[in-house]
Amino acid sequence: MDLRDAFRLDGKTALVTGAGRGIGAAIARTFAAAGAEVVLASRTERELEALAAEIRAAGGSARPLPFDVTERAAVEDAFSHLSALDILVNNAGVNRPQRFLEVDEETLDRMLALNVKAAFLVAQKAARLMVERGGGVIINITSQMGHVGSESGRSVYVTTKHALVGLTKAMAAELAPRGVRVVSLAPTFVETELTKPFFDDPEFRRWVLDRIPLHRLGTVEEVALAALFLASPAASLVTGSSLLADGGWTAW
Numbered sequence: 001m002d003l004r005d006a007f008r009l010d011g012k013t014a015l016v017t018g019a020g021r022g023i024g025a026a027i028a029r030t031f032a033a034a035g036a037e038v039v040l041a042s043r044t045e046r047e048l049e050a051l052a053a054e055i056r057a058a059g060g061s062a063r064p065l066p067f068d069v070t071e072r073a074a075v076e077d078a079f080s081h082l083s084a085l086d087i088l089v090n091n092a093g094v095n096r097p098q099r100f101l102e103v104d105e106e107t108l109d110r111m112l113a114l115n116v117k118a119a120f121l122v123a124q125k126a127a128r129l130m131v132e133r134g135g136g137v138i139i140n141i142t143s144q145m146g147h148v149g150s151e152s153g154r155s156v157y158v159t160t161k162h163a164l165v166g167l168t169k170a171m172a173a174e175l176a177p178r179g180v181r182v183v184s185l186a187p188t189f190v191e192t193e194l195t196k197p198f199f200d201d202p203e204f205r206r207w208v209l210d211r212i213p214l215h216r217l218g219t220v221e222e223v224a225l226a227a228l229f230l231a232s233p234a235a236s237l238v239t240g241s242s243l244l245a246d247g248g249w250t251a252w
Contacts, residue, residue, distance in 0.1 A: 001233060001234075005233065006232060006233055006234040007034060007228060007229065007232045007233075007234050008034055008035050008232065008233075009031055009034040009035045009036035009087070009228075009231060009232060010034075010035035010036075011035070012035070012036045012037070012086040012087055012231075013036065013037045013039065013082075013084050013085055013086050013087070014028075014031045014036045014037070014038050014039065014085075014086065014087035014088070014089065014231065015038075015039045015041060015065075015082065015085055015087070015088050015089070015126065016028045016031070016038060016039070016040060016041065016089040016091060017041045017042065017069055017088075017089065017090060017091050017092040017122060018041070018042055018091040018092035018093065018141075019038075019040040019041055019042050019048060019051065019091070020040070020042035020043075020044045020047035020048055020051065021042075021047060021192065021193055021194075022190075022192035022193060022194055022220055023091060023141065023187070023190060023192065023220050023223050023224070024042070024089070024091040024092070025047075025051055025220070026220035026221055026223065026224040027089050027091065027223070027224045027227045027228075028040055028051060028055065028062065029051075029054075029055060029058075029060075029224070030221075030224035030225060030227070030228050031087070031089075031224075031227075031228065031231065032055045032058070032060030032061060032062055033058070033060060034228055034232070036061070036086075036087065037061040037062070037063075038055065038060070038061065038062040038063075039062075039063055039065050039082065039085075040052055040062055040063065040064045040065060041064075041065050041066065041067060041069070041078065041092075042066065042092070043066060043067070043068050044066070045064060045066040048064030048065075048066055049064050051064075052064050065078055065081060065082075069092045069114070069118040069119075069121075069122050070113050070114050070117075070118045072121065075118075075121060075122060075125060076125075079125045079126075079129070082129060084129070084133060085126055085129040085130060085133075085136065086130070086133070086135075086136050086137070087136060087137045087138075087139070087231045088122070088123065088126035088130075088136070088137070088138045088139065089139045089141065089227060089231075090119045090122055090123055090138065090139065090140045090141060090164075091141040092114060092118065092119070092122075093114060093115045093119075093141065093160075094110065094111055094114050094115065095111070095154070095157045095194075096110070096111065096156070096157075097152065097153040097154055097157070097198075098153055098155075098156070099153045099155075100153075100155040103155065103156055107156060108156055111156045111157065111160055112156075112159075112160060115157075115160035115161070115163075115164070116160050116163045116164065116167075119140060119164060119167070120167060123138055123140070123167070123171065123182075126138060127171070127175055127180055130178075130179070130180045131175070131178045131179070131180060134179050135178070135179030135180055135181075136179070136180050136181075137180070137181045137182075137183070137230070137231050138171065138175075138180065138181070138182045138183070139183055139184070139185055139227055139230050139231060140164045140165075140167065140168050140182070140183070140184040140185070141184070141185050141187075141227075142161045142164045142165050142168070142184040142185065142186045142242060143157070143161040143186050143187065144186050144187065144188050144244060144246040144249045144250055145157055145158045145161045145162075146158070146161030146162050146164060146165040146184070146186055146242065147162075147165065147186060147242065147244065147250050148249070148250055152204075152207065161186075164184060165184055165186070165242050168182050168183060168184040168240065168242065169240050172239045172240030173240060176239055176240075181235070181236075181238065181239040182239055182240065183230045183235070183238055183239060183240070183241060183242070183243065184241075184242040184243070185223065185226055185227055185230060185242070185243050185245065186242050186243065186244045186245065186246060187218050187222075187223045187226075187245045187246065188212055188217070188218050188245065188246035188247045188249050189208050189212075189217050189218065190217060190218040190219065190220055190222075190223060191217050191219075192220060199217070211249055211252070212246070212247040212248060212249050213247060213248030213249075213251060213252070214247035214248055215247075216247065217247075218245060218246075218247060222245060223245055226243055226245045229243075230243060
């Protein structure tokens with residue numbers, strides 16, 4: 001393989017959910033820079049339009065496809081607008097930290113619906129398209145919390161991320177003969193608009209940094225480059241596994 005092509009996505013169509021900001025937006029920018037046509041999905045059309053315009057201004061190809069991944073009819077309609085799909089980044093998710101003894105049912109249902117059920121159904125729709133075309137790549141964005149436990153009030157989040165790691169393995173085993181690779185990407189804590197309020201608490205920030213051997217937070221760009229590797233021909237032998245971009249959190 002020519003090294004100049006190993007990390008290129010030319011001619012590929014990639015759907016990124018949760019693309020409006022943070023990790024999803026960074027992955028979309030990176031994939032577009034690598035030559036992919038990027039379909040941007042989230043509930044917020046204004047954010048998607050702005051990101052698509054930014055990517056196009058930089059010479060890339062992107063189009064917004066706003067929809068709510070937790071609404072079955074919206075998912076069906078969105079996929080009816082996709083004639084081709086080579087890569088899915090299953091990135092949409094949510095976290096509402098609560099101590100286990102205090103978790104309310106509404107929070108439990110909301111996080112299971114978005115982090116697990118919606119991810120499953122979107123992956124299923126994507127895999128059907130990929131099988132029709134003879135192959136593809138599905139990247140489930142999980143977390144280091146999909147590999148460990150936590151005493152920080154994240155019992156539901158840990159549950160959902162472990163579920164995605166397990167789903168990745170099951171999908172990979174079943175879809176490998178159909179030419180579809182399925183992997184998960186498990187970052188450590190990354191400072192984004194979503195997580196910034198947590199890190200404004202000095203005690204929580206110290207708790208996190210004390211558990212990362214590199215002693216720093218990740219960046220959205222670092223996660224995006226890891227996703228590019230997994231989506232690219234360079235990772236053609238990688239399926240069923242979880243790439244830990246965790247600064248060493250799980251190495252303790």
